[in-house]
Amino acid sequence: MSDLALWSLFAAVGIGTFALRFSFIGLHGRLHIPPMLKRALAYVPASVLAALVVPAVTLTGPDKSFAFDNLQIPAAIIAALVAWKSRNTLLTLVAGMCSLWLLQAIF
Structure with missing residues (x-):
């Protein structure tokens, strides 16, 4: 795996993790469960x-x-x-x- 592909994978996983966690924090109170x-x-x-x-x-x-x-x-x-x-x-x-x-x- 090339360095660019590896760093792209790290960035994608980081963005995905941030988006998943932020969705619960950022949407707290706005989303009806x-x-x-x-x-x-x-x-x-x-x-x-x-x-x-x-x-x-x-x-x-x-x-x-x-x-x-x-x-x-x-x-x-x-x-x-x-x-x-x-x-x-x-x-x-x-x-x-x-x-x-x-x-x-x-x-």
Whole structure:
């Protein structure tokens, strides 16, 4: 790839990123979002977090395969229960890590 093509690609990606981010900032208050879409957008952070966490917990090993003897799964379930009951992020992290360490010490 030539230098001109590479710099053109950088500029196009930069302009595209700027335009996408500016559209939300510049059009804030001017654009009416339907209530149904607002309700749907409220679930985006939770779904993105689940999409990042579930594969990291369930798929282990060098070949990234599912295994029933994976101790991260019960530790994640315990952490999810603590998060559900307490609504405390720090307590959830501590409970998840302590349960994983305890399971690793036992098995």
